[in-house]
Every structure is written in C-alpha cells, then in structure tokens.
Amino acid sequence: MLKAEHRLDIVHITYRGLPQVIPALLANEVQMTLSGIASAGQHIVSGGRLRGLAVGRPARFPTLPEVPTLAEAGFGDMDPRTWFGLFAPAATPPAIVSQIQREVAAALRAPAIAERHLTPNGYTVHGSEPAAFAAFIREDLAYKERMIRLSGARVECDGARIRSFKLQRSALGSLRRETPWQTRAKGEDTMTATLTRRGVLAAGTALAAAPLAAPAIAQGAPLKIGVITTLSGPGGYLGADARDALLLAAEMNDGRLGGVPVQFLVEDDALRPAQGKQIAERFLRNERIRLFTGIIFSNVLGAAAPEVLDAGGVYVSCNAGPSNFAGRECRRNYFVISWQNDNLNESAGALANIMGYRRVFILAPNYQAGRDALTGFKRLFQGTVTNEVYTRLDQTDYAAEMAQIRAARPDAVYHFHPGGLGIAFIRQYAQAGLLGTIPQVLPAASMDVRTLAAVGDAAEGVDVSSHWNSDFDNEQNRRFVAAFRQKYNRIPTYYAQQAYDTALAIGAALRGAGGTVDNTDAFRTAMLRADFPSTRGNFRFGPNQHPIQDWFALKVERVGGQLALVTKRKILENHADAYAGQCRI
Amino acid sequence: MALLLEQLLNGVQLGVTLFLLAAGLTLVFGIMGVINLAHGSLYMIGAFAAAWVAAQTGSVLLALASGLAAAAAIGMAIEYVMLRRLYARDHLDQVLATFGLILFFNQGITILFGRQPLFVNLPEFLSGAVEILPGVPYPVYRLVIIAAGLLVALGLYVLIQRTRIGMLVRAGATHREMVRALGVDIRLLYTLVFGLGALLAGFAGVMAGPVYSVNVGMGEQILILTFVVVVIGSVGSIRGAMFGALLVGIVDTLLRAYVPGLLRGVMDASQADMLGAGLASMGVYLLMALVLLLKPRGLFPAHA
Numbered sequence: 001m002l003k004a005e006h007r008l009d010i011v012h013i014t015y016r017g018l019p020q021v022i023p024a025l026l027a028n029e030v031q032m033t034l035s036g037i038a039s040a041g042q043h044i045v046s047g048g049r050l051r052g053l054a055v056g057r058p059a060r061f062p063t064l065p066e067v068p069t070l071a072e073a074g075f076g077d078m079d080p081r082t083w084f085g086l087f088a089p090a091a092t093p094p095a096i097v098s099q100i101q102r103e104v105a106a107a108l109r110a111p112a113i114a115e116r117h118l119t120p121n122g123y124t125v126h127g128s129e130p131a132a133f134a135a136f137i138r139e140d141l142a143y144k145e146r147m148i149r150l151s152g153a154r155v156e157c158d159g160a161r162i163r164s165f166k167l168q169r170s171a172l173g174s175l176r177r178e179t180p181w182q183t184r185a186k187g188e189d190t191m192t193a194t195l196t197r198r199g200v201l202a203a204g205t206a207l208a209a210a211p212l213a214a215p216a217i218a219q220g221a222p223l224k225i226g227v228i229t230t231l232s233g234p235g236g237y238l239g240a241d242a243r244d245a246l247l248l249a250a251e252m253n254d255g256r257l258g259g260v261p262v263q264f265l266v267e268d269d270a271l272r273p274a275q276g277k278q279i280a281e282r283f284l285r286n287e288r289i290r291l292f293t294g295i296i297f298s299n300v301l302g303a304a305a306p307e308v309l310d311a312g313g314v315y316v317s318c319n320a321g322p323s324n325f326a327g328r329e330c331r332r333n334y335f336v337i338s339w340q341n342d343n344l345n346e347s348a349g350a351l352a353n354i355m356g357y358r359r360v361f362i363l364a365p366n367y368q369a370g371r372d373a374l375t376g377f378k379r380l381f382q383g384t385v386t387n388e389v390y391t392r393l394d395q396t397d398y399a400a401e402m403a404q405i406r407a408a409r410p411d412a413v414y415h416f417h418p419g420g421l422g423i424a425f426i427r428q429y430a431q432a433g434l435l436g437t438i439p440q441v442l443p444a445a446s447m448d449v450r451t452l453a454a455v456g457d458a459a460e461g462v463d464v465s466s467h468w469n470s471d472f473d474n475e476q477n478r479r480f481v482a483a484f485r486q487k488y489n490r491i492p493t494y495y496a497q498q499a500y501d502t503a504l505a506i507g508a509a510l511r512g513a514g515g516t517v518d519n520t521d522a523f524r525t526a527m528l529r530a531d532f533p534s535t536r537g538n539f540r541f542g543p544n545q546h547p548i549q550d551w552f553a554l555k556v557e558r559v560g561g562q563l564a565l566v567t568k569r570k571i572l573e574n575h576a577d578a579y580a581g582q583c584r585i
Numbered sequence: 586m587a588l589l590l591e592q593l594l595n596g597v598q599l600g601v602t603l604f605l606l607a608a609g610l611t612l613v614f615g616i617m618g619v620i621n622l623a624h625g626s627l628y629m630i631g632a633f634a635a636a637w638v639a640a641q642t643g644s645v646l647l648a649l650a651s652g653l654a655a656a657a658a659i660g661m662a663i664e665y666v667m668l669r670r671l672y673a674r675d676h677l678d679q680v681l682a683t684f685g686l687i688l689f690f691n692q693g694i695t696i697l698f699g700r701q702p703l704f705v706n707l708p709e710f711l712s713g714a715v716e717i718l719p720g721v722p723y724p725v726y727r728l729v730i731i732a733a734g735l736l737v738a739l740g741l742y743v744l745i746q747r748t749r750i751g752m753l754v755r756a757g758a759t760h761r762e763m764v765r766a767l768g769v770d771i772r773l774l775y776t777l778v779f780g781l782g783a784l785l786a787g788f789a790g791v792m793a794g795p796v797y798s799v800n801v802g803m804g805e806q807i808l809i810l811t812f813v814v815v816v817i818g819s820v821g822s823i824r825g826a827m828f829g830a831l832l833v834g835i836v837d838t839l840l841r842a843y844v845p846g847l848l849r850g851v852m853d854a855s856q857a858d859m860l861g862a863g864l865a866s867m868g869v870y871l872l873m874a875l876v877l878l879l880k881p882r883g884l885f886p887a888h889a
Contacts, residue, residue, distance in 0.1 A: 433714035
C-alpha cells in the first residue's frame with residue numbers, strides 16, 4: 001500500500017522472518033521494515049540504533065512517545081494491524097460462547113496478563129463481544145481485500161492456505177503459553193475445526209501477507225529454470241557440457257524454449273548431495289523457480305529432486321535416472337530424457353554377448369548409479385561374472401583393482417566410471433599393462449569424447465555402448481553438433497546431447513501447456529507427447545516417464561588420424577527399462 | 586601369492602605417498618604446535634605446478650623442480666605471513682585460519698587452471714610395466730614412487746638424527762622453551778621446518794600427478810587419511826609417521842582387495858561386494874580407534 005498508493009520508490013526484499021530482518025536493518029542491509037514493537041522497540045528506545053518512522057496504532061505508544069502515529073505521519077488510510085481472536089464451531093450454543101467470552105475477556109484484562117505480557121509488546125486488549133468481533137472481522141476483511149487488490153496477488157496453490165493455517169496455529173500456541181485461561185477454554189481440536197471451516201478467512205489473511213512474502217512477478221519476465229549440476233572436481237566437465245548445451249538450445253531459438261523466453265540459473269553441486277539439496281531449496285524459496293534440470297550424478301538427484309517435487313515443482317532429468325525413482329517410487333512431475341541408469345549398462349551387457357565374452361570382471365563405484373550399473377549389466381549379460389567390485393566414488397587409485405583383474409584373468413572387463421573416474425581408471429589400466437591382454441567393454445559413461453582425448457592411444461579399439469553418438473546421421477543431430485562445435489569449439493559429449501534434448505522436450509511441453517509450469521498437469525500431458533525431434537532419432541516415454549529408445553555399439557577407431565567414437569550397429573531396439581511395470585501413476 | 590605380493594606393493598606405494606604428507610604434518614604439529622589443515626593444499630600446489638610445467642616444457646626434471654619449489658616457497662610464505670601470528674593462539678584459531686587457506690587456494694587454483702582436472706603423461710621410460718616375478722608385471726612408475734619415498738624417509742632419518750639442524754628440530758619438539766633460551770633463532774627454524782614439510786607435501790603431489798588426476802580439492806581427499814596416519818604414528822614423530830603410513834597404506838589396500846572376497850563365502854556375491862567395500866573404507870578408521878584404545882598417544886610417542 002505504501003508502494004502502490006503513496007507511490008514510494010521502495011523495493012521489497014524477502015527475509016525469512018523478523019529475526020533475520022532486524023539484524024539486516026541494524027547492519028544497514030535494508031533501510032526500512034515493518035515490525036512488531038516487541039522486536040524493534042528495544043533498538044529504538046535503548047541504543048537508539050533504529051529510528052521509529054511511525055507506529056501503526058490509533059495513538060502514540062507509551063514507551064515510544066517521540067514516534068508519530070501513521071495518521072500523524074500522513075498515512076491515515078493505512079492500518080497494518082495483526083490481531084488474535086478465539087473461535088468456536090458454528091453450532092456452539094450462544095450461552096457457552098458468551099460464557100467463554102466473559103471468562104477470556106476477564107482473563108485478558110487481568111493486570112498480570114495485560115500489563116506484563118500484552119501491553120508492553122504493543123498489543124491492545126479488546127476482549128470484545130461476539131457481535132462486535134464479527135463486525136470487526138468484516139471490516140478487517142474489507143481492508144485486506146483492498147490490500148490484495150492493490151498488490152495484484154492471486155491464489156496460486158493450496159500451500160498458501162496451509163501456511164496461513166500454521167501461522168494461526170502458532171499464534172494461538174504462543175498466546176496459550178502466556179495465558180492460562182486457554183487451558184480452561186475449549187481444547188485445540190475445537191479451534192482447529194473452526195479454522196479449517198473458515199478456510200476463506202484464513203486464506204484471506206494469508207493473501208494479505210503474500211505481497212510481503214512473494215516478490216511481484218513482472219509481466220514478460222523470462223521463465224526461470226533451475227540448473228543444479230556438477231561443475232567442479234573430476235566430474236566437472238560433465239556438468240559443464242550439460243550447461244553449455246542448455247544455453248545453446250535456448251540461444252538457437254532466440255533465448256526461447258517453446259516460444260517462451262527462458263533464463264537458466266546454474267549452480268555447482270560439487271557432487272555433494274547436501275549441496276544439491278540446498279541449491280534446490282534456495283531456488284524454490286528465493287527465486288520461486290518451479291522447473292529444474294541439470295543433475296548429473298544419481299546420488300545428488302536422490303537428495304535434490306524430492307525437494308523440488310515435494311514443493312510442487314517439476315524435475316526433468318538430463319542424465320541421472322536412478323532405479324529407485326523409476327519403479328514403485330516414480331513421480332508424476334519427474335521426467336527422464338536421458339535413460340534409466342540400468343539401460344545404459346544393459347546395452348553393455350548385450351554388447352558383451354555379441355562380442356562373445358563368457359567371463360567378465362565388472363566394477364562400478366559404490367553409489368546409486370554404480371549399483372544400477374552392475375544390476376543392469378548382469379540383467380542382459382548371459383555369461384559368468386568372475387568378480388563384482390565396488391570402488392569408491394572419490395577413489396583415485398585403482399592399483400588394488402588392477403591386481404585383482406590380472407589375477408582373475410577374465411575374457412573382458414566392464415566398468416562404469418563416469419567422467420574423471422573413467423579417465424583415471426583407464427590410464428591406470430594401461431599403466432598396469434592390462435590394455436594389450438584383457439579387452440574392455442564399456443558403457444558410454446566410461447568412454448565419452450573427453451575421456452577419449454585424455455586417455456589417448458590407450459583407448460583405441462575399445463568397445464562402447466550408447467544411445468547416441470556425435471556421428472548420428474539425422475538432421476536434428478547434424479544441426480546440434482555443428483552448432484555446438486561452432487560455439488564451443490569442441491565435440492559435444494552425450495551429456496551435452498541429453499541436455500540439448502532436455503531443452504527441446506521442455507520447450508515442447510511449455511508450448512503445449514500455454515507457456516507456463518503453473519499447471520503441472522497440462523505440462524505433464526504435453527511433456528509425455530514427447531513432441532520434439534530428438535537428436536538420437538527414436539524417442540518416446542514409457543509408462544514411468546522414462547525413455548524407450550534404441551541402443552548402439554560404438555568403437556574407438558582412427559578417423560583421418562584422429563581417434564574417434566564410431567557407430568557400428570544397433571544392439572537393442574525400442575528398449576524400455578525393467579522398472580516401468582512397477583510404476584503406478 | 587603373486588597377487589598378495591602385488592597388493593602389498595600397492596599398499597607400500599600408498600603408504601609412502603601418505604608418509605611424505607604425514608612427515609610434514611607431524612613435524613609442523615610436533616615442533617610448532619600448529620594444526621595445519623592447509624597441508625593438503627600444498628600437495629595440490631605441487632601437483633598443479635608440476636603438471637603445468639610438464640605440459641609447457643615436456644621436461645620431467647623441470648616439472649619436478651618447479652613442483653617442489655612452488656610448494657616450498659608457498660609453504661614458507663604461509664608461515665611467514667600468517668602462521669607466525671598463530672603460534673601463541675588457540676588450536677581453534679589455527680584450524681579456522683588454515684581452513685580459510687584451503688578455501689583460498691582451492692578458489693585460486695580454480696581461477697588459474699579452471700575446474701577441469703589436468704592429466705600428466707609419463708615419459709616413455711617410466712610408463713611401462715616390469716615383471717617383478719615371472720608373470721607379475723608391475724608399473725615401473727609405482728616402483729619409482731616406492732623407491733623415492735623410501736629414499737626420502739632415509740634422508741629424513743639422517744637429517745633428523747645426524748645433523749645439527751635435526752638436533753634442533755628434535756630439541757624443538759621436546760623442549761621448545763629451552764631451545765629458545767639457548768639463543769637459537771627459533772623463528773628461522775620454524776620457517777625452515779615448515780618449508781621442509783611443504784616441500785615433502787609438494788613432492789607427494791608431483792609424484793601423484795601422473796597416477797591420479799590433478800584437480801582442485803585433491804588435497805582434502807588425502808588429508809583425512811594423512812591425519813589418521815599422524816594420529817596412529819603419534820603426533821610429532823617422524824618414525825611414527827613412517828610406520829603409521831605404511832600400516833595405513835597396506836591395511837587400506839589389503840582390506841579393499843580381500844574383504845569382499847572373504848564375505849562372499851558367507852553371503853550373496855553382490856551384497857558381499859557392497860558390504861565389503863563399505864567395511865574396507867571404514868577399516869582404517871577402525872584401526873585408528875583400536876590403536877588409540879591400546880596406546881592413547883599413538884605407536885611412537887615423541888614426547889616421553
């Protein structure tokens with residue numbers, strides 16, 4: 001109201017609550033706030049570190065006599081009061097209501113309560129009769145309605161009502177602690193019932209507060225998409241490729257996806273689940289972002305994605321597809337564009353069959369995707385697994401594993417080691433002299449173009465399975481690879497390709513849902529049509545919102561003197577994952 | 586048998602790397618009473634300097650020299666500029682300040698070299714494998730690491746037990762006030778000891794480069810194990826650091842290699858592997874707890 005009617009040039013900054021605002025005010029981070037006298041009064045009186053501009057009550061406050069009232073300050077139309085009232089169910093007999101009213105009013109006026117607890121904290125005791133209270137509420141509602149109009153706020157979700165309900169509950173609770181009369185009044189259940197039944201009233205107060213809590217959304221501002229990804233450490237290039245491809249996809253369409261201007265907010269999770277979760281919380285709360293993507297590692301996804309989904313947001317995965325979210329715990333607003341983790345490794349198992357390997361030594365890091373990897377490999381591999389070894393996700397030295405591999409003398413080695421892990425593993429594999437003796441059959445995660453460049457000649461002849469390769473001959477892919485090489489001067493990895501596909505899928509869903517994610521059902525319907533030209537060609541969603549797609553065999557070969565991944569043959573066609581049947585949505 | 590020998594060598598190799606780090610850490614703590622969390626950063630600095638020079642010049646000797654020089658120079662600069670002010674302060678202040686250094690160096694390296702890991706190629710004559718026993722090839726470079734680590738250990742022994750500087754260091758560790766009272770320039774000694782510790786950490790970093798990837802944060806990964814070594818071997822004792830490092834290196838490697846296999850005898854294979862991997866990574870810490878239970882001051886207490 002200050003801003004709209006009095007045309008003050010002020011910016012609203014959201015804080016968690018007064019305990020955060022007051023220090024910020026003292027530190028001159030913000031220059032003014034609205035606060036209860038209980039919180040700010042001491043700083044105005046005692047140290048004089050804050051200046052009272054006005055008090056929002058009919059008369060000056062006794063302990064702050066120098067501070068004018070709002071009316072005196074020229075804002076007579078404003079009435080920023082909060083109030084507490086006691087409600088009973090609509091059917092309560094009038095006699096009981098008036099008895100409770102008398103007792104409560106008497107208790108409130110008792111000097112022990114009024115003078116010690118209420119008045120010094122800026123409360124005025126009324127203890128009004130039911131009829132007067134009803135009239136007061138009507139008047140107050142009219143005032144709040146005006147405020148809502150002025151702010152332009154609207155109902156967005158049920159969350160507002162729930163939050164306001166909690167607010168009211170806590171207010172009653174704190175009063176109860178100070179005022180013994182509550183123990184004699186009706187139990188909490190009564191009040192709860194009343195508050196829920198009068199949901200309209202509760203929502204009204206919540207919305208009055210909403211313009212303070214939510215930054216106003218300007219018309220035409222770009223849709224913000226939260227990108228939580230791994231940019232540092234040995235897995236850092238994976239996230240960097242995903243981020244670059246997302247930005248590229250928007251740039252190729254004039255900063256739009258599905259006709260909607262978008263803005264990507266990118267943050268580094270450093271491969272730490274807790275950090276990913278924190279970023280998600282911050283994006284949800286401070287930036288009001290509803291749409292997320294970017295996570296590379298399944299353990300980060302396991303922590304961050306539920307945060308997003310529980311808050312009513314949408315997560316579209318551009319890499320991680322852990323098994324625990326593919327089956328029984330699948331979620332309506334969770335989509336995977338890349339693959340279900342097992343699929344990638346099932347394809348490697350199928351490739352090992354084709355290569356005729358009978359005894360294979362398998363390794364993966366001990367985390368969700370690593371366990372999915374070995375499960376997936378074993379699902380389609382028909383030979384014998386000689387050893388099954390779990391390495392650590394932060395491991396850098398694989399000497400012990402190399403010795404085990406040598407001792408086991410398998411036909412081939414399969415290992416799932418994304419990013420820098422794979423580079424370290426394959427280099428040490430070469431140093432240990434295993435390269436010439438035991439062949440490797442790898443999922444794309446362990447051998448992408450960056451691994452290839454870092455490992456060098458040691459990679460020649462290695463067999464790889466993947467759902468995509470940069471040499472795929474379809475128009476969409478040629479366009480993507482050319483644009484990516486032009487802009488970033490390097491060959492895209494499949495992390496980039498998946499992120500690019502993710503951007504296209506989000507664009508298609510946004511177009512179908514009217515350009516917003518406000519209606520998640522409409523967004524979901526549009527997303528599941530998969531109405532976008534995928535760079536991998538064949539793509540559609542299965543019943544658990546994970547892809548059904550083809551898998552290919554690649555081989556590291558020399559092309560014009562340079563080592564490159566070359567597509568050889570199709571291994572699996574229209575391959576779905578093993579968990580789709582358990583998903584009920 | 587051949588497998589066991591190979592795993593033992595792997596354990597020794599991890600052990601000597603840990604020793605190089607732990608020696609500096611334990612000296613600094615024993616003599617100056619400073620807990621230096623930034624020790625891992627010196628390891629990282631040595632690795633990055635060597636990797637960068639190797640990529641620019643292709644010379645092994647230049648890379649080695651620059652890695653050592655960078656770590657030692659920055660180590661002494663840290664001592665001179667910052668740690669000096671902290672000797673008299675509480676351990677908490679030291680931990681806070683050196684933790685700040687970790688953040689500072691990690692960010693600094695990120696700005697200079699980016700977040701992508703660097704990879705160091707080995708020169709031809711180090712990159713192959715030799716047969717240590719018939720049918721058991723072992724990477725030459727890892728043998729070189731073992732040899733270099735043992736040589737450094739020997740050198741340190743001579744330095745500390747047989748030279749005047751070593752005498753001062755030993756005296757500083759046990760009777761700090763007396764050394765000062767006898768007119769020794771204790772400040773210079775501190776700077777030298779810190780520089781020596783930094784040099785050893787840098788050396789460990791230089792040698793680790795070609796085996797592991799050189800990336801931001803590599804120091805923190807290994808620092809935790811290094812602290813375990815220092816605690817097991819007794820704070821301030823070089824001999825303790827040596828034995829502690831070998832013990833931790835071998836135990837860690839053997840547990841990783843054999844626990845899953847042993848568990849396979851009693852349970853389902855994939856569960857055994859998963860549980861075994863978990864147990865193996867706990868093993869070193871259990872070892873530390875056990876040692877502290879039996880000998881609360883570590884295996885080789887420096888202060889009698």
